[in-house]
Amino acid sequence: MDSDPPLPIPISYISNRYLLFSIDAVTYLRREHHICGVLIGTLPQIPQQNVFLGLPLELMPEEARLLVDKGVACIVDEAKAHAGMRSLLEGDRARYLRDLESQGQHAMRLQSDRKEQKREEALKKLDEKKAARARNSPSASAQTESSAAIVDIFNSERSNGNTSRDTSTSTASSRMGITPATSYPPLPPPSSTLHLPPPSVPASYPLFAHLHARGYFLSPGLRFGCNYMAYPGDSLRFHAHFLVVSYDWDEEIDLMDVVAGGRLGTGVKKGFLLGGAEKSKQEVENEADRVDSVRAFSIEWAGM
Amino acid sequence: MADADEDTTRSPATGAEQIETDLSDETQDFRLLNHLNFLTDTSNSSLPRRGEKDFEPNPTEFQADVLSASRQAMHNALSYPRIHAPKNQVVAFYSPDGPIPPPAHPVREPLEAVDEYRKTSNSEPKTNPSRVSEKGVGVSAEACVCVPSPKGTYFKSMGQADRWNRIWLLPEEALYMLERGSLDIRWPQELTGSVDELSIPMSLQAAYTCFIGRGGLTLERFSVYTGLKRLGYALIRGPGWDDQVDEASNAQDRALQLNPTQRGPGLGGIFSRLFEWIHDPLSTASTTTGPVVGCGIHRSYADVYRKLAIIPWYDPVTPQPNLEPSAPFRVVYHIYKPSTSYKKTAPPPPDFRIAVLSTREQSTLPTLTQLSALLHSTPLVPPHGEKMNRMMYMRLRHGYRNVILAIVDQGVVSYLRVGDAAFGKEKLFENVKPVAGTKRSGFSKKSKGS
Numbered sequence: 001m002d003s004d005p006p007l008p009i010p011i012s013y014i015s016n017r018y019l020l021f022s023i024d025a026v027t028y029l030r031r032e033h034h035i036c037g038v039l040i041g042t043l044p045q046i047p048q049q050n051v052f053l054g055l056p057l058e059l060m061p062e063e064a065r066l067l068v069d070k071g072v073a074c075i076v077d078e079a080k081a082h083a084g085m086r087s088l089l090e091g092d093r094a095r096y097l098r099d100l101e102s103q104g105q106h107a108m109r110l111q112s113d114r115k116e117q118k119r120e121e122a123l124k125k126l127d128e129k130k131a132a133r134a135r136n137s138p139s140a141s142a143q144t145e146s147s148a149a150i151v152d153i154f155n156s157e158r159s160n161g162n163t164s165r166d167t168s169t170s171t172a173s174s175r176m177g178i179t180p181a182t183s184y185p186p187l188p189p190p191s192s193t194l195h196l197p198p199p200s201v202p203a204s205y206p207l208f209a210h211l212h213a214r215g216y217f218l219s220p221g222l223r224f225g226c227n228y229m230a231y232p233g234d235s236l237r238f239h240a241h242f243l244v245v246s247y248d249w250d251e252e253i254d255l256m257d258v259v260a261g262g263r264l265g266t267g268v269k270k271g272f273l274l275g276g277a278e279k280s281k282q283e284v285e286n287e288a289d290r291v292d293s294v295r296a297f298s299i300e301w302a303g304m
Numbered sequence: 305m306a307d308a309d310e311d312t313t314r315s316p317a318t319g320a321e322q323i324e325t326d327l328s329d330e331t332q333d334f335r336l337l338n339h340l341n342f343l344t345d346t347s348n349s350s351l352p353r354r355g356e357k358d359f360e361p362n363p364t365e366f367q368a369d370v371l372s373a374s375r376q377a378m379h380n381a382l383s384y385p386r387i388h389a390p391k392n393q394v395v396a397f398y399s400p401d402g403p404i405p406p407p408a409h410p411v412r413e414p415l416e417a418v419d420e421y422r423k424t425s426n427s428e429p430k431t432n433p434s435r436v437s438e439k440g441v442g443v444s445a446e447a448c449v450c451v452p453s454p455k456g457t458y459f460k461s462m463g464q465a466d467r468w469n470r471i472w473l474l475p476e477e478a479l480y481m482l483e484r485g486s487l488d489i490r491w492p493q494e495l496t497g498s499v500d501e502l503s504i505p506m507s508l509q510a511a512y513t514c515f516i517g518r519g520g521l522t523l524e525r526f527s528v529y530t531g532l533k534r535l536g537y538a539l540i541r542g543p544g545w546d547d548q549v550d551e552a553s554n555a556q557d558r559a560l561q562l563n564p565t566q567r568g569p570g571l572g573g574i575f576s577r578l579f580e581w582i583h584d585p586l587s588t589a590s591t592t593t594g595p596v597v598g599c600g601i602h603r604s605y606a607d608v609y610r611k612l613a614i615i616p617w618y619d620p621v622t623p624q625p626n627l628e629p630s631a632p633f634r635v636v637y638h639i640y641k642p643s644t645s646y647k648k649t650a651p652p653p654p655d656f657r658i659a660v661l662s663t664r665e666q667s668t669l670p671t672l673t674q675l676s677a678l679l680h681s682t683p684l685v686p687p688h689g690e691k692m693n694r695m696m697y698m699r700l701r702h703g704y705r706n707v708i709l710a711i712v713d714q715g716v717v718s719y720l721r722v723g724d725a726a727f728g729k730e731k732l733f734e735n736v737k738p739v740a741g742t743k744r745s746g747f748s749k750k751s752k753g754s
Contacts, residue, residue, distance in 0.1 A: 044485030
């Protein structure tokens with residue numbers, strides 16, 4: 001788990017959205033850079049529910065921008081990269097298929113081992129039960145002996161049958177089909193010609209970057225009617241502390257919005273956080289200066 | 305004063321609790337997944353209960369351990385492979401150019417056309433999903449994945465069969481099935497240049513790359529599709545899928561939808577007006593010359609109230625001028641509850657209609673024009689049934705037309721139901737006797753009158 005993927009991490013740009021498909025990249029960014037994203041895929045092991053979701057991970061443009069600005073990630077145009085499927089080298093293709101085949105065989109072996117193990121356990125239990133019954137029965141010793149012999153015969157027969165069945169299945173289909181999560185391999189790592197410029201971000205970006213720099217984990221906030229939810233630590237283990245709404249510095253704020261946000265936030269045991277960058281885009285040379293000039297205010301419904 | 309304040313502060317809090325009990329609302333601790341033994345047993349996998357979270361980080365090692373265990377569990381759960389046991393492996397082929405006949409049959413277009421696949425998949429062909437492919441395969445031109453030998457239960461509600469008994473899947477159907485590990489999609493052999501029998505399986509990443517953005521399938525639309533499919537709903541594309549308007553089919557739909565509305569209430573309206581006119585002894589009423597209720601003898605409060613209702617109100621059943629719903633406020637999916645028996649060859653009227661919005665492209669509520677155009681693209685569903693007749697607020701909430709807005713904020717989906725309520729139709733003054741005995745008859749009379 002602690003293996004670090006090679007940097008910069010490629011973020012897939014697909015149809016105007018930023019996605020991650022590599023599990024190592026997902027855990028690395030979460031652990032080292034406090035970027036959580038939103039899992040949007042179906043978990044193949046439990047596909048009929050919406051509580052636990054799987055890959056891919058969707059990143060907000062803000063998150064993607066932050067990572068690109070830090071030099072941790074780059075944006076890759078996947079449509080162009082996948083055009084490379086047509087120009088795969090024969091050797092690469094064959095090697096990739098061989099890899100998949102051996103992985104498939106490995107998976108098959110694992111599963112049949114597990115089945116075997118379970119079967120043996122079940123058999124052992126059955127034998128124990130039989131033995132217990134035989135011990136408990138008040139019949140003559142000769143009888144138990146003969147019945148034991150019969151059981152033995154059955155056992156041997158059954159095990160014979162099983163082994164033959166096992167071999168037949170293993171010869172008929174020795175490997176599982178595998179759908180890999182990412183396309184690298186067989187595609188070569190995306191070259192820098194496929195890299196796209198950093199994503200454009202909404203006006204709330206300085207506040208996002210400000211809170212992120214102070215150790216907060218941020219996630220999309222629509223559920224609570226705000227721009228972002230701010231978590232004090234990894235959202236796996238902590239509840240959100242703030243509902244974050246960004247405003248321009250000179251923007252008039254409707255008092256009703258403050259009352260609504262303050263009451264909602266207090267009602268769900270979170271603070272209502274207003275913030276924005278003091279300097280406008282014209283006043284600064286780069287975004288980083290704006291992030292430094294962000295100020296934030298927390299509003300709580302006092303209920304007096 | 306204090307009481308009132310307490311009440312108001314309490315109500316949002318209970319609302320919040322309800323919100324919090326929706327498990328999919330918040331990031332769940334993946335450690336809970338460890339209790340599920342799906343590797344060994346898939347039959348009795350029930351969902352784990354929500355775990356306790358901490359208030360804030362502290363520098364204890366205990367907390368660090370718990371967090372790292374959570375992350376490890378998440379890592380394990382997410383790295384679970386999509387494997388296909390040989391017995392129930394379903395293989396499909398990606399067809400970048402849309403439906404094509406099997407290779408054994410004469411192919412009208414040369415295979416070199418495949419080289420152009422990037423262009424076609426990027427430029428979002430603007431054809432109606434119901435329009436049949438020109439190549440004579442007999443399926444929707446939007447379909448792009450072919451399953452030569454379909455098996456399993458999924459194809460009961462998904463896909464379209466062609467003349468050669470192959471099933472063609474739309475991009476969202478193919479991607480959903482690949483993602484849940486039920487379909488093994490292969491790159492077309494011409495594309496990857498393989499000469500032998502082996503073809504390269506499409507990865508999840510490749511499938512997203514090829515299918516998202518194809519034929520109007522945005523990531524938001526897919527998130528809604530897959531989220532509802534996971535819960536067991538059946539979905540098909542609705543009339544508003546294509547942003548471009550198809551005049552002919554829309555006009556037809558509109559005619560179908562409007563006809564019953566014009567006939568039913570129109571006739572009833574005339575009748576009741578006639579009835580009122582004959583029966584009304586107070587036709588002297590005029591706001592300029594006298595009291596609104598008119599001079600004369602007033603026999604019942606109901607008549608007086610009816611006379612006092614001088615403010616015009618909106619009646620959802622009156623036919624409206626034809627409004628064209630504008631993107632994104634268009635019905636993109638028809639949804640069927642799991643309990644509805646759904647047949648893909650003859651889909652019944654849908655249980656829900658849904659429009660999909662992205663917060664990053666549409667950050668404001670729809671205007672009245674947009675919303676009424678959207679509502680009028682759905683058929684009239686007046687509240688009916690024993691319970692609705694009895695309960696006024698259920699009637700109001702149900703409305704006369706309804707549509708669901710799915711609002712997607714960076715992968716997080718919220719659903720809003722918009723109903724066209726008719727407050728003017730609920731005559732509160734007719735509802736004066738809450739005595740148990742007479743209640744039923746009074747209500748049923750009213751429902752007939754409206």
